[in-house]
Amino acid sequence: DIQMTQSPSTVSASVGDRVTFTCRASQSISNWLAWYQQKPDKAPKLLIYKASTLETGVPARFSGSGSGTEFTLSVSSLQPDDFATYFCQQYSAYPLTFGGGTKVEIK
């Protein structure tokens, strides 16, 4: 199985900050990577797929990059609605696997 590791597990930031977090795969997954945002007691929401393609309706302040085993998700200017937990997911092979998540907290 492909292991996905996210870091850091928690980020403390303020509105307007730029934040970046990382997702690493245990083997190359090309660019078969998605990012999701999840708020408490809600289902995850797809933000980015194919490592860098923004899902329709997702604000342009979100961006993704990377390929192979190293990926990043960036938020250019944090908004109040962005405080949430972010998960990466590989879809290079079954079983689909997720990273452990990065929680973005208000500083």
Next chain:
Amino acid sequence: EVHLVESGGGLVQPGGSLRLSCAASGFIVSSNYINWVRQAPGKGLEWVSVIWPGGSIHYADSVKGRFTISRDNSKNTLYLQMNRLRAEDTAVYYCARAPEDGYAILRYWGQGTLVTVSS
């Protein structure tokens, strides 16, 4: 509009069984890739199973041999039959649909249903 509604969760004793349902609207279940994903309380996401339009099925090792994914085309509904339940199966279970191209991106999600395995 794509809509997924899970039901069937509840409290069950270890070793017991439960069947979850995922009622779909706005698309045809049998023509799409639909997954079950779970999330233990306070934990991350864990993929459970998928059924493909052609009927191919995959399971996570943690549920293989105990869980069965199926669909009823007449009801446009997906199911997850869960047998020999364990405490570690306690989680919110989501159904999630991929886009039509088949890539396993989880674009559409239901609201989830909570399964609690406890004596």
